[in-house]
Amino acid sequence: xxxxxxxxxxxxxxxxxxxxxxxxxxxxxxxxxxxxxxxxxxxxxxxxxxxxxxxxxxxxxxxxxxxxxxxxxxxxxxxxxxxxxxxxxxxxxxxxxxxxxxxxxxxxxxxxxxxxxxxxxxxxxxxxxxxxxxxxxxxxxxxxxxxxxxxxxxxxxxxxxxxxxxxxxxxxxxxxxxxxxxxxxxxxxxxxxxxxxxxxxxxxxxxxxxxxxxxxxxxxxxxxxxxxxxxxxxxxxxxxxxxxxxxxxxxxxxxxxxxxxxxxxxxxxxxxxxxxxxxxxxxxxxxxxxxx
Amino acid sequence: xxxxxxxxxxxxxxxxxxxxxxxxxxxxxxxxxxxxxxxxxxxxxxxxxxxxxxxxxxxxxxxxxxxxxxxxxxxxxxxxxxxxxxxxxxxxxxxxxxxxxxxxxxxxxxxxxxxxxxxxxxxxxxxxxxxxxxxxxxxxxxxxxxxxxxxxxxxxxxxxxxxxxxxxxxxxxxxxxxxxxxxxxxxxxxxxxxxxxxxxxxxxxxxxxxxxxxxxxxxxxxxxxxxxxxxxxxxxxxxxxxxxxxxxxxxxxxxxxxxxxxxxxxxxxxxxxxxxxxxxxxxxxxxxxxxxxxxxxxxxxxxxxxxxxxxxxxxxxxxxxxxxxxxxxxxxxxxxxxxxxxxxxxxxxxxxxxxxxxxxxxxxxxxxxxxxxxxxxxxxxxx
Numbered sequence: 001x002x003x004x005x006x007x008x009x010x011x012x013x014x015x016x017x018x019x020x021x022x023x024x025x026x027x028x029x030x031x032x033x034x035x036x037x038x039x040x041x042x043x044x045x046x047x048x049x050x051x052x053x054x055x056x057x058x059x060x061x062x063x064x065x066x067x068x069x070x071x072x073x074x075x076x077x078x079x080x081x082x083x084x085x086x087x088x089x090x091x092x093x094x095x096x097x098x099x100x101x102x103x104x105x106x107x108x109x110x111x112x113x114x115x116x117x118x119x120x121x122x123x124x125x126x127x128x129x130x131x132x133x134x135x136x137x138x139x140x141x142x143x144x145x146x147x148x149x150x151x152x153x154x155x156x157x158x159x160x161x162x163x164x165x166x167x168x169x170x171x172x173x174x175x176x177x178x179x180x181x182x183x184x185x186x187x188x189x190x191x192x193x194x195x196x197x198x199x200x201x202x203x204x205x206x207x208x209x210x211x212x213x214x215x216x217x218x219x220x221x222x223x224x225x226x227x228x229x230x231x232x233x234x235x236x237x238x239x240x241x242x243x244x245x246x247x248x249x250x251x252x253x254x255x256x257x258x259x260x261x262x263x264x265x266x267x268x269x270x271x272x273x274x275x276x277x278x279x280x281x282x283x284x285x286x287x288x289x290x291x292x
Numbered sequence: 293x294x295x296x297x298x299x300x301x302x303x304x305x306x307x308x309x310x311x312x313x314x315x316x317x318x319x320x321x322x323x324x325x326x327x328x329x330x331x332x333x334x335x336x337x338x339x340x341x342x343x344x345x346x347x348x349x350x351x352x353x354x355x356x357x358x359x360x361x362x363x364x365x366x367x368x369x370x371x372x373x374x375x376x377x378x379x380x381x382x383x384x385x386x387x388x389x390x391x392x393x394x395x396x397x398x399x400x401x402x403x404x405x406x407x408x409x410x411x412x413x414x415x416x417x418x419x420x421x422x423x424x425x426x427x428x429x430x431x432x433x434x435x436x437x438x439x440x441x442x443x444x445x446x447x448x449x450x451x452x453x454x455x456x457x458x459x460x461x462x463x464x465x466x467x468x469x470x471x472x473x474x475x476x477x478x479x480x481x482x483x484x485x486x487x488x489x490x491x492x493x494x495x496x497x498x499x500x501x502x503x504x505x506x507x508x509x510x511x512x513x514x515x516x517x518x519x520x521x522x523x524x525x526x527x528x529x530x531x532x533x534x535x536x537x538x539x540x541x542x543x544x545x546x547x548x549x550x551x552x553x554x555x556x557x558x559x560x561x562x563x564x565x566x567x568x569x570x571x572x573x574x575x576x577x578x579x580x581x582x583x584x585x586x587x588x589x590x591x592x593x594x595x596x597x598x599x600x601x602x603x604x605x606x607x608x609x610x611x612x613x614x615x616x617x618x619x620x621x622x623x624x625x626x627x628x629x630x631x632x633x634x635x636x637x638x639x640x641x642x643x644x645x646x647x648x649x650x651x652x653x654x655x656x657x658x659x660x661x662x663x664x665x666x667x668x669x670x671x672x673x674x675x
Binding site (some may be wrong): 003006007010011013014117118119120123127129136138207211212213218221252253254256257259261262 | 472473496497498499501502503504506507508510511514527530531534538539540555558559560561
């Protein structure tokens with residue numbers, strides 16, 4: 001029994017990271033119908049920024065986390081400005097291919113400057129392990145889950161209560177109508193990229209701390225899985241991304257625990273295929289008819 | 293057009309003449325030994341370390357009168373850590389430079405790709421560090437006539453580790469954390485299971501590139517066992533050690549030479565690397581033979597640092613070839629190859645070795661113990 005709870009905690013910690021990343025995918029898709037495949041690389045760069053602030057400048061963890069998020073937010077907006085904005089009126093496939101290009105570019109730039117070897121992430125917080133009835137939870141896992149929940153509440157507040165959040169919701173429904181209403185659509189899109197990138201960077205820093213290893217290719221697999229999480233929950237739907245992220249994390253842990261760790265990636269991709277076959281709109285999605 | 297052709301002919305004639313002169317001048321009082329190593333590219337750290345060992349051995353041999361009175365002339369070429377390049381370097385060393393024997397490449401993949409070239413040219417090749425079992429064997433399981441090595445092969449490490457677990461750690465029950473995605477780890481697991489006589493209570497697997505091992509470790513934790521056998525490379529092993537120790541799994545962890553990198557300790561965190569053991573070819577803390585000590589001293593004098601396993605293996609490769617040339621009383625590559633197959637009780641710095649019928653050295657291995665991330669003990673284990 002305690003084993004099951006232990007695995008649940010493991011799954012929740014992993015799922016938190018997927019959920020943080022899935023939020024970025026979902027928001028960007030929700031607003032401009034783009035699957036931003038460079039998102040995993042923003043997560044990777046966020047991890048490297050966290051590494052840099054802690055290792056080189058010896059900043060406390062929270063400060064390093066916030067700085068990494070701020071710089072990554074800026075990076076996300078820059079990527080949008082340079083790579084996606086010029087293609088705003090192009091076909092969706094053109095933007096998608098550009099996104100893949102940006103993803104490769106960022107990976108290779110990082111490999112060029114930092115090498116492809118994994119490096120150890122500085123252990124900035126003291127690690128304590130708490131035990132209740134045979135179930136262990138480490139202070140790192142608590143930090144990951146708490147940070148994720150706080151960031152999600154913050155996001156919910158921004159989207160629901162602020163003017164910018166209102167603008168984001170308006171643009172996602174109908175960009176042209178929003179423009180007619182005096183909303184600066186380009187600024188709103190940049191803001192969406194910035195927020196998504198900040199969340200991904202937070203995920204990167206947390207995962208660096210949790211697993212103690214970062215490398216320039218670290219964004220690829222989690223990026224894909226977070227994308228699947230977003231699809232699972234219903235792409236474009238914010239609560240869906242959270243549910244999808246936690247589900248994927250827990251499923252992966254269950255598959256490993258049952259002794260099929262080799263198939264855990266295959267299992268996650270199988271879920272993508274299944275969801276696209278059975279309910280393409282995702283768990284929380286409604287089937288909307290195309291308007292004529 | 294005709295003019296151009298004439299020019300080409302003249303040039304190639306000159307080249308041929310040059311080549312002839314070169315080989316005729318070297319035959320008399322030097323022995324040419326080729327070096328085919330990864331001096332640049334992604335595993336250049338191995339290649340350059342091996343070149344240091346080779347140069348030191350050559351310098352010593354030449355100072356002490358050479359081989360049968362002939363000085364060694366090294367012909368060193370860079371294969372750029374590229375398997376195709378390794379094959380072409382091997383061809384050019386064997387056919388153009390007409391070397392007596394070749395040392396290298398450092399990795400199994402490059403050694404395998406250089407094999408057809410040396411076999412065709414009938415020049416023996418001694419790799420210091422290719423550990424894959426199939427390096428000295430053809431796909432049909434026959435011995436590759438011209439391929440030898442001074443390091444142990446992967447399956448041999450599995451046997452050593454099984455013996456170590458039983459005899460030194462008194463392990464009655466073992467849990468295996470295997471890597472199902474690399475031939476290296478699969479070979480190690482297979483050899484271990486074949487040799488180990490106790491219980492294997494649990495076997496869990498991961499694949500390379502994984503970072504999350506919480507699920508499999510949680511599963512392992514509830515089982516009762518004495519030792520964890522963890523064949524794999526330092527990247528994943530470091531993280532597994534960290535996650536296991538933090539979870540409160542305190543049993544000794546046993547691995548192979550894939551642990552042998554300082555990055556392992558960095559990834560695991562110094563405080564977590566306790567009761568960790570791994571096989572190595574060489575340790576400066578243990579004198580495998582009486583030449584080991586002299587090697588450490590002269591290496592430190594030459595390069596002002598501690599020698600590594602790669603330094604030592606490459607150093608041994610040169611002396612092994614020297615031994616074969618002396619036994620054969622000839623620098624003819626085919627005769628040297630014959631002599632290599634018959635080497636017995638050769639005293640190298642990595643142990644006293646005899647070449648077995650599959651061209652692997654039969655020698656003892658060193659099992660290194662890590663405590664708080666530093667080497668705290670080294671034991672010689674016989675097969």
